[in-house]
Amino acid sequence: MYHLDNVSTGSSFLEMLDMLNQRLVEQNEEPVVFDSDCREGICGMCSLYINGHPHGPVQGITTCQLHMRKFNDGDTITIEPWRSAAFPVIRDLMVDRAAFDKIQQAGGYVSFNCGGAPDANATPIPKEIADVAMDSATCIGCGACVAACKNGSAMLFVSAKVSQFALLPQGQVERKARARAMVKKMDELGFGNCTNTGACAAECPKSIPLSNIARLNREFIKAKCAE
Amino acid sequence: MTDPKQLKDMIDSSPIMKDYADIESYKLPEFQVDSKIPEGPVAEKWTNYKAHQKLVNPANKRNLDIIVVGTGLAGASAASTLGEMGFNVLNFCIQDSPRRAHSIAAQGGINAAKNYQNDGDSVYRLFYDTVKGGDFRSREANVYRLAEVSNNIIDQCVEQGVPFAREYGGLLANRSFGGAQVSRTFYAKGQTGQQLLLGAYASLNRQINKGKVKSFVRREMLDVVIIDGRARGIIVRNLITGEIERYAAHAVVLATGGYGRTFFLSTNAMGCNGSAAVQAFKKGAYLANLCFTQIHPTCIPVHGEDQSKLTLMSESLRNDGRIWVPKKKEDAEAIRAGKLKPTDIPDEDRDFYLERRYPAFGNLCPRDIASRAAKERCDAGFGVGTGNAVYLDFKYAIERDGRKAVADRYGNLFDMYQMISDDNPYETPMMIFPASHYTMGGIWVDYELQTSVKGLFAIGECNFSDHGANRLGASALMQGLADGYFVLPYTMQNYLSDQIKVPHFSTDAPEFDKAEADVRARIQRLMDIKGTKSPDEIHKRLGHVMWNLVGMGRTLQSLVKAVDEIEEVRKEFYSDLRVTGRPDDLNTELEKALRLEDFLVIAKMMAIDALNRNESCGAHFREEYQTPDGEAARRDDLYMYVACWKYNGDNAKPTLIKEPLNYEAIKVQTRNYKS
Numbered sequence: 024m025y026h027l028d029n030v031s032t033g034s035s036f037l038e039m040l041d042m043l044n045q046r047l048v049e050q051n052e053e054p055v056v057f058d059s060d061c062r063e064g065i066c067g068m069c070s071l072y073i074n075g076h077p078h079g080p081v082q083g084i085t086t087c088q089l090h091m092r093k094f095n096d097g098d099t100i101t102i103e104p105w106r107s108a109a110f111p112v113i114r115d116l117m118v119d120r121a122a123f124d125k126i127q128q129a130g131g132y133v134s135f136n137c138g139g140a141p142d143a144n145a146t147p148i149p150k151e152i153a154d155v156a157m158d159s160a161t162c163i164g165c166g167a168c169v170a171a172c173k174n175g176s177a178m179l180f181v182s183a184k185v186s187q188f189a190l191l192p193q194g195q196v197e198r199k200a201r202a203r204a205m206v207k208k209m210d211e212l213g214f215g216n217c218t219n220t221g222a223c224a225a226e227c228p229k230s231i232p233l234s235n236i237a238r239l240n241r242e243f244i245k246a247k248c249a250e
Numbered sequence: 251m252t253d254p255k256q257l258k259d260m261i262d263s264s265p266i267m268k269d270y271a272d273i274e275s276y277k278l279p280e281f282q283v284d285s286k287i288p289e290g291p292v293a294e295k296w297t298n299y300k301a302h303q304k305l306v307n308p309a310n311k312r313n314l315d316i317i318v319v320g321t322g323l324a325g326a327s328a329a330s331t332l333g334e335m336g337f338n339v340l341n342f343c344i345q346d347s348p349r350r351a352h353s354i355a356a357q358g359g360i361n362a363a364k365n366y367q368n369d370g371d372s373v374y375r376l377f378y379d380t381v382k383g384g385d386f387r388s389r390e391a392n393v394y395r396l397a398e399v400s401n402n403i404i405d406q407c408v409e410q411g412v413p414f415a416r417e418y419g420g421l422l423a424n425r426s427f428g429g430a431q432v433s434r435t436f437y438a439k440g441q442t443g444q445q446l447l448l449g450a451y452a453s454l455n456r457q458i459n460k461g462k463v464k465s466f467v468r469r470e471m472l473d474v475v476i477i478d479g480r481a482r483g484i485i486v487r488n489l490i491t492g493e494i495e496r497y498a499a500h501a502v503v504l505a506t507g508g509y510g511r512t513f514f515l516s517t518n519a520m521g522c523n524g525s526a527a528v529q530a531f532k533k534g535a536y537l538a539n540l541c542f543t544q545i546h547p548t549c550i551p552v553h554g555e556d557q558s559k560l561t562l563m564s565e566s567l568r569n570d571g572r573i574w575v576p577k578k579k580e581d582a583e584a585i586r587a588g589k590l591k592p593t594d595i596p597d598e599d600r601d602f603y604l605e606r607r608y609p610a611f612g613n614l615c616p617r618d619i620a621s622r623a624a625k626e627r628c629d630a631g632f633g634v635g636t637g638n639a640v641y642l643d644f645k646y647a648i649e650r651d652g653r654k655a656v657a658d659r660y661g662n663l664f665d666m667y668q669m670i671s672d673d674n675p676y677e678t679p680m681m682i683f684p685a686s687h688y689t690m691g692g693i694w695v696d697y698e699l700q701t702s703v704k705g706l707f708a709i710g711e712c713n714f715s716d717h718g719a720n721r722l723g724a725s726a727l728m729q730g731l732a733d734g735y736f737v738l739p740y741t742m743q744n745y746l747s748d749q750i751k752v753p754h755f756s757t758d759a760p761e762f763d764k765a766e767a768d769v770r771a772r773i774q775r776l777m778d779i780k781g782t783k784s785p786d787e788i789h790k791r792l793g794h795v796m797w798n799l800v801g802m803g804r805t806l807q808s809l810v811k812a813v814d815e816i817e818e819v820r821k822e823f824y825s826d827l828r829v830t831g832r833p834d835d836l837n838t839e840l841e842k843a844l845r846l847e848d849f850l851v852i853a854k855m856m857a858i859d860a861l862n863r864n865e866s867c868g869a870h871f872r873e874e875y876q877t878p879d880g881e882a883a884r885r886d887d888l889y890m891y892v893a894c895w896k897y898n899g900d901n902a903k904p905t906l907i908k909e910p911l912n913y914e915a916i917k918v919q920t921r922n923y924k925s
Contacts, residue, residue, distance in 0.1 A: 033553040048784040060519040132452035137331045140405035147420025157413040
């Protein structure tokens with residue numbers, strides 16, 4: 024429990040933590056460890072469970088985009104690290120999300136070597152399809168979906184990548200293998216199952232919709248049937 | 251304008267300055283650089299190079315190791331492509347995943363000379379715009395190659411599944427950016443950097459899965475290891491355990507980004523730093539044109555002393571937003587006092603100063619020009635907000651195209667603005683002000699992207715190569731990916747072709763022992779200071795010095811003062827720094843302290859470089875050198891060269907080496923965005 028005075032309403036949540044750490048250093052104490060990098064909501068490095076919500080009480084933003092004007096003078100704020108067995112805590116508020124990289128490494132790509140691409144306009148893609156693919160591709164890999172889920176499931180994260188490639192013509196060749204490989208890796212790494220509670224989509228800072236999970240289920244069933 | 255007597259007094263009163271102000275004493279003409287520009291007309295140089303370069307056969311590639319430091323657009327694309335070719339790649343980043351690198355934050359787009367819009371674009375025109383935008387201080391051959399491979403980048407990214415914006419017919423959409431009269435910018439909403447980086451990250455993941463690339467996260471490079479005159483490895487600190495680790499390879503590639511955080515406040519991520527560049531500098535790599543730092547015109551203004559970083563509003567907003575300040579000083583004063591709202595000012599009392607001064611390019615003039623024009627208006631007393639802000643107004647676009655069309659184009663940017671400032675840009679104009687954003691200067695490289703140290707390469711923002719004195723919007727993504735996908739994979743083979751007999755290196759070599767011992771001593775020295783100031787406190791002080799004295803407008807006087815004040819900050823750093831915690835443990839304060847120590851080196855080199863360049867060009871505006879209407883006045887007879895700096899020791903003066911710039915394909919002229 025720390026007490027902090029004179030926090031400006033224009034400060035971001037992480038600037039408030041910077042202030043706290045500055046004060047701790049002044050008192051010759053070690054600062055509270057937390058992850059952050061771009062501080063504009065796109066790198067996915069920041070996390071934090073704030074007052075019971077991943078990335079805090081405001082929907083559709085990351086912790087680094089949360090501002091202190093959203094709190095009241097005198098509030099007590101509870102801050103926890105991501106809650107999930109697949110994201111072990113490293114120190115204080117910092118967790119290890121290497122499991123996410125491992126899922127992507129299992130199949131989150133189009134297998135093609137640099138240099139041999141056809142002209143970019145050779146294959147027209149309907150705008151509607153490209154836009155939906157973009158909405159899925161907008162995932163920042165922060166892990167809020169896993170932290171929000173009572174089962175610690177990574178389905179929203181996996182489904183966003185599987186959807187992006189399932190929608191685009193470039194992803195068709197490896198469509199089935201990809202769905203199988205990414206789901207298999209997800210299961211291996213200790214993420215829980217999906218029970219469709221929708222907490223992931225409700226807390227996702229990029230508002231990635233639950234329809235991605237429905238698409239992943241269809242992709243996975245089709246892929247398994249084809250085995 | 252500098253008063254010569256005042257300046258002389260100032261120099262005389264400072265023993266350090268007496269030494270540093272004498273620029274003549276840096277020049278040692280016996281040193282020369284070899285930029286290795288291929289023979290032939292500019293349009294044929296790259297083709298000729300590729301036709302005659304040496305290759306490495308597939309069996310030998312398997313025996314060669316390459317270290318790539320950094321996982322941004324340049325680092326990830328280089329690591330994945332080198333892996334695809336068959337080399338063994340060791341890839342490092344300071345974040346918890348390669349996908350976090352700061353390229354991810356680039357919003358607006360990536361340029362390419364596709365001419366899909368049939369508006370007269372071509373490789374030559376992209377090349378010309380880039381050289382002109384850079385105010386004739388970039389290397390012609392490099393820029394032509396950049397424009398040439400730009401089209402391959404778009405093909406490559408589409409094939410990776412990057413969801414670029416499209417028209418209803420299914421073909422790719424484009425928009426225009428500053429410094430161009432064509433629409434050649436490809437984009438994915440306001441998240442182009444994210445999508446391109448995730449594309450490169452996907453390719454990288456494929457190679458990691460295949461075992462060709464080994465990924466090391468949360469590692470920070472603290473030294474380059476040189477064996478027999480060639481870069482053969484690196485020393486890194488494991489940021490989780492605090493352990494010092496050694497890695498060896500046949501070649502080392504730095505893709506470590508820019509040094510924009512020298513200013514403390516910038517649009518860069520918190521972890522962005524210039525440390526790899528400084529380590530390379532100390533091992534013999536030249537730093538070049540460090541005074542060319544880009545101040546981006548459209549950032550959200552500073553709110554207070556606790557601020558940790560500034561947020562950029564994409565340049566694409568200048569396609570539809572009109573920039574203005576009140577025409578009457580009393581209106582500006584009333585707005586600052588809160589007595590008037592911007593919407594109270596009628597059109598005839600608004601000064602659209604960019605449209606007024608630069609009718610041909612208007613709100614889309616290059617960044618350096620737009621930034622200085624904003625500063626000029628604010629300095630003259632017409633600023634709004636705190637006095638250091640101007641308006642970017644979408645009222646006109648909303649009236650013309652409707653609110654929905656504007657929301658489709660910029661919705662996420664408007665939301666971001668509202669979140670930070672608590673103002674609704676659909677109803678009231680945005681407030682913007684310039685902020686440190688990108689660094690054109692950096693590690694000197696030759697045409698092959700090799701530094702002055704053999705086997706040490708630098709790609710992406712960390713090198714100096716393609717943008718001259720000013721970078722055009724949507725060209726950073728282009729350069730990062732050009733270097734990583736299409737240039738380095740070729741030139742690397744040329745370097746490694748005679749290294750195929752060299753066996754894998756052992757990290758037990760005495761050179762590694764010494765480098766590790768040096769790193770440990772350096773860390774211990776910082777831990778032992780045991781002063782009272784946190785690294786952030788000292789960094790903020792450095793930032794104030796740099797912004798005020800080496801910022802948008804520089805004078806001989808301000809630069810002389812800057813060198814002096816940087817020295818003061820340096821003294822404070824070494825006498826009063828406090829690093830809490832232990833060195834052999836996770837220690838975020840130690841990370842900051844090590845980076846700050848290197849920013850201090852860069853800060854001084856920036857001031858010295860700016861002091862040397864007695865002209866205004868691009869982003870480097872020396873107030874003594876301007877035309878009667880306030881435009882930058884270049885001095886081509888004296889400064890048409892790359893200023894390369896060679897390290898001679900922490901307390902010794904660097905040596906200045908000049909690489910002359912020759913323009914064969916383009917006629918050098920004064921930049922004109924007026925007509």
